[in-house]
Amino acid sequence: xxxxxxxxxxxxxxxxxxxxxxxxxxxxxxxxxxxxxxxxxxxxxxxxxxxxxxxxxxxxxxxxxxxxxxxxxxxxxxxxxxxxxxxxxxxxxxxxxxxxxxxxxxxxxxxxxxxxxxxxxxxxxxxxxxxxxxxxxxxxxxxxxxxxxxxxxxxxxxxxxxxxxxxxxxxxxxxxxxxxxxxxxxxxxxxxxxxxxxxxxxxxxxxxxxxxxxxxxxxxxxxxxxxxxxxxxxxxxxxxxxxxxxxxxxxxxxxxxxxxxxxxxxxxxxxxxxxxxxxxxxxxxxxxxxxxxxxxxxxxxxxxxxxxxxxxxxxxxxxxxxxxxxxxxxxxxxxxxxxxxxxx
Amino acid sequence: xxxxxxxxxxxxxxxxxxxxxxxxxxxxxxxxxxxxxxxxxxxxxxxxxxxxxxxxxxxxxxxxxxxxxxxxxxxxxxxxxxxxxxxxxxxxxxxxxxxxxxxxxxxxxxxxxxxxxxxxxxxxxxxxxxxxxxxxxxxxxxxxxxxxxxxxxxxxxxxxxxxxxxxxxxxxxxxxxxxxxxxxxxxxxxxxxxxxxxxxxxxxxxxxxxxxxxxxxxxxxxxxxxxxxxxxxxxxxxxxxxxxxxxxxxxxxxxxxxxxxxxxxxxxxxxxxxxxxxxxxxxxxxxxxxxxxxxxxxxxxxxxxxxxxxxxxxxxxxxxxxxxxxxxxxxxxxxxxxxxxxxx
Numbered sequence: 086x087x088x089x090x091x092x093x094x095x096x097x098x099x100x101x102x103x104x105x106x107x108x109x110x111x112x113x114x115x116x117x118x119x120x121x122x123x124x125x126x127x128x129x130x131x132x133x134x135x136x137x138x139x140x141x142x143x144x145x146x147x148x149x150x151x152x153x154x155x156x157x158x159x160x161x162x163x164x165x166x167x168x169x170x171x172x173x174x175x176x177x178x179x180x181x182x183x184x185x186x187x188x189x190x191x192x193x194x195x196x197x198x199x200x201x202x203x204x205x206x207x208x209x210x211x212x213x214x215x216x217x218x219x220x221x222x223x224x225x226x227x228x229x230x231x232x233x234x235x236x237x238x239x240x241x242x243x244x245x246x247x248x249x250x251x252x253x254x255x256x257x258x259x260x261x262x263x264x265x266x267x268x269x270x271x272x273x274x275x276x277x278x279x280x281x282x283x284x285x286x287x288x289x290x291x292x293x294x295x296x297x298x299x300x301x302x303x304x305x306x307x308x309x310x311x312x313x314x315x316x317x318x319x320x321x322x323x324x325x326x327x328x329x330x331x332x333x334x335x336x337x338x339x340x341x342x343x344x345x346x347x348x349x350x351x352x353x354x355x356x357x358x359x360x361x362x363x364x365x366x367x368x369x370x371x372x373x374x375x376x377x378x379x380x381x382x383x384x385x386x387x388x389x390x391x392x393x394x395x396x397x398x399x400x401x402x403x404x405x406x407x408x409x410x411x412x413x414x415x416x417x418x419x420x421x422x423x424x425x426x427x428x429x
Numbered sequence: 430x431x432x433x434x435x436x437x438x439x440x441x442x443x444x445x446x447x448x449x450x451x452x453x454x455x456x457x458x459x460x461x462x463x464x465x466x467x468x469x470x471x472x473x474x475x476x477x478x479x480x481x482x483x484x485x486x487x488x489x490x491x492x493x494x495x496x497x498x499x500x501x502x503x504x505x506x507x508x509x510x511x512x513x514x515x516x517x518x519x520x521x522x523x524x525x526x527x528x529x530x531x532x533x534x535x536x537x538x539x540x541x542x543x544x545x546x547x548x549x550x551x552x553x554x555x556x557x558x559x560x561x562x563x564x565x566x567x568x569x570x571x572x573x574x575x576x577x578x579x580x581x582x583x584x585x586x587x588x589x590x591x592x593x594x595x596x597x598x599x600x601x602x603x604x605x606x607x608x609x610x611x612x613x614x615x616x617x618x619x620x621x622x623x624x625x626x627x628x629x630x631x632x633x634x635x636x637x638x639x640x641x642x643x644x645x646x647x648x649x650x651x652x653x654x655x656x657x658x659x660x661x662x663x664x665x666x667x668x669x670x671x672x673x674x675x676x677x678x679x680x681x682x683x684x685x686x687x688x689x690x691x692x693x694x695x696x697x698x699x700x701x702x703x704x705x706x707x708x709x710x711x712x713x714x715x716x717x718x719x720x721x722x723x724x725x726x727x728x729x730x731x732x733x734x735x736x737x738x739x740x741x742x743x744x745x746x747x748x749x750x751x752x753x754x755x756x757x758x759x760x761x762x763x764x765x766x767x768x769x770x771x772x773x
Contacts, residue, residue, distance in 0.1 A: 347700060348696045350695075353695075356691060357684065
């Protein structure tokens with residue numbers, strides 16, 4: 086079964102993935118802040134069983150585990166792949182995880198809320214992401230009574246998630262706007278519409294690989310559809326701006342840009358050591374070049390997959406023993422050299 | 430017949446070429462400063478005939494011409510290949526050139542002196558360079574009476590060339606000393622021994638491709654053998670210093686250096702435009718990497734040859750029509766991509 090990031094998606098030149106997160110809490114237990122360790126343990130054990138239930142109903146494999154069963158490297162690798170959050174890792178209480186084989190659905194147990202259902206699909210496809218999360222929610226809700234208020238909707242640990250408990254977000258690839266220095270201003274503008282723009286790897290001002298998360302901030306007082314529609318309208322605008330900026334590069338600096346893209350390919354193909362930052366910058370150049378058809382790979386190739394695979398913990402997971410950052414930079418260069426497709 | 434720069438030479442990791450120049454003047458004409466245009470014309474015509482004489486005696490092809498028959502591009506290209514001097518090009522009077530097919534012998538007519546015989550051979554081989562120049566001088570001297578003084582030796586336009594009229598010089602490749610910032614100090618030290626160190630392409634402080642000329646300054650009061658012996662002793666020392674500095678790099682920064690060399694290869698292999706400066710820097714990295722066996726070419730390959738071929742006028746010579754510098758940078762990148770050998 087293909088992982089989500091191996092699939093090509095709509096508008097994948099600008100939109101890497103569409104994600105939905107639903108926050109849910111069980112009536113039977115106090116919210117996170119007041120939950121005792123014993124209650125947490127019991128709750129995690131119960132909710133983990135939802136994995137089996139999902140597997141039966143959805144006819145695809147689900148894994149469940151207590152998070153403390155995972156090694157530090159595995160946890161960090163999952164964070165790099167957006168399966169779990171830093172908060173879940175940092176939490177000292179019992180926590181749990183349910184994960185579908187294709188990594189499209191993950192359920193964090195006892196993070197900020199008792200249950201956080203997350204879905205992720207490649208490209209621009211919020212409808213599918215919402216469908217997946219919603220289906221998982223329906224199946225899970227057969228097992229538990231959720232904390233729900235007729236007027237306020239789903240009750241959550243933090244009031245900002247009250248109501249639908251929905252956060253919809255797109256991971257966007259904005260290299261042209263980044264180079265033009267327009268991302269900070271864009272983030273400020275989006276803020277006025279209740280939309281947050283954050284760097285995926287690092288701050289918005291210098292996110293590695295020009296990857297950004299764009300998500301709704303409000304969950305209360307709107308329906309799921311309203312939230313997603315308003316986010317979509319804005320993301321369409323951002324996509325237009327990014328594409329216009331790419332056109333500008335092609336029109337005003339084609340030669341320099343083409344040279345830069347091919348040099349990036351050359352360095353990725355021959356470097357003997359590559360830091361994560363270096364590699365992300367070079368791969369972003371390459372993806373942009375491929376998106377703009379300046380460079381064609383012999384095989385269909387998803388650069389974003391490589392961007393995720395070369396994150397420190399994901400690389401480490403492929404090895405038997407722990408290596409330091411110098412060795413890792415060498416291994417990263419070797420890995421990229423092997424994976425990088427030939428160009429036509 | 431192979432051009433000199435296609436042959437491998439001794440110590441070619443540090444010494445690119447050995448050169449000898451002999452300054453001679455004809456008794457029958459006033460020195461350059463007092464020579465009329467009519468006399469210059471007559472003198473050039475006479476001396477050019479030495480080309481035929483050399484061809485007969487040496488059994489290899491020689492070309493002769495008036496310099497004003499050459500196009501500006503051809504002249505500049507010959508300057509880049511060290512066949513003629515900027516002074517010869519700048520001169521407004523009639524000037525001439527005799528050139529052997531392998532470009533090992535060139536004779537400039539009516540430069541600063543009436544006759545300047547130059548020889549050049551690959552690697553460290555001053556004996557051979559001197560032998561070639563001396564032989565050409567012997568053959569030429571059969572045709573003309575030289576201005577010669579029993580006490581002062583060969584008389585020359587500028588007193589610094591009096592005596593033997595000999596300048597011996599090595600073109601050296603000193604990338605490790607360059608990176609370590611030790612070239613300026615070295616130039617000062619050599620100056621104290623009457624030895625000049627100059628950048629081949631640009632000033633000593635930032636010579637493109639880390640290429641330098643090291644030559645004697647005194648010609649009077651010493652025999653040819655003494656001049657060359659003392660230059661050789663100093664060049665041996667410089668060679669030792671450069672190699673020690675290379676050892677230092679290998680011991681103290683092997684990984685970073687290896688990475689740099691391979692990245693340079695990658696950029697040279699994939700760039701779409703390369704300025705002459707960029708290309709020289711990258712090729713110097715590559716040559717150093719190859720000299721230190723960090724990188725092995727599939728075929729034996731002389732990087733210095735490529736360094737000379739990609740100089741602006743030499744590139745231009747390969748084309749039918751004149752191109753601007755932007756087009757030339759593209760053509761240079763294409764040219765290098767085609768010429769660069771695969772690595773093992």
